Amino acid sequence: MPEDGELATLHLLSHFLFGHLSVLIQDMASGAPNLTHRERECVAWASEGKTISETAQIIGISQNTVNGYLASAMRKLNVMNKTHLVAKAIRCGVIH
Structure with missing residues (x-):
């Protein structure tokens, strides 16, 4: 079971990844x-x-x-x- 610090790190990384992927998808969709x-x-x-x-x-x-x-x-x-x-x-x- 992950510790609290590991969960916080995963949470932060997931927000970063979501934001970065959103920008990439927007760039690709706009042509x-x-x-x-x-x-x-x-x-x-x-x-x-x-x-x-x-x-x-x-x-x-x-x-x-x-x-x-x-x-x-x-x-x-x-x-x-x-x-x-x-x-x-x-x-x-x-x-x-």
Whole structure:
């Protein structure tokens, strides 16, 4: 039979797990966000570890334009930084 401390820990973990799974299910149910081809391209290069400068050179556009595409993708995915953008884009199926 579990002790009181173990039950409290299990209870806390179950709340954490439920909250995390709820967010994941909501993301999956809402479908992939409607990113443009260039937004997806910039996010994909970011997922490969490319800098803004490298991405701009690869795609053949300015660094400001790459920043604009990433900023737009961040707004659409409701994230605050590039790392979170890449993680959420993968989770939502925007990039692979």
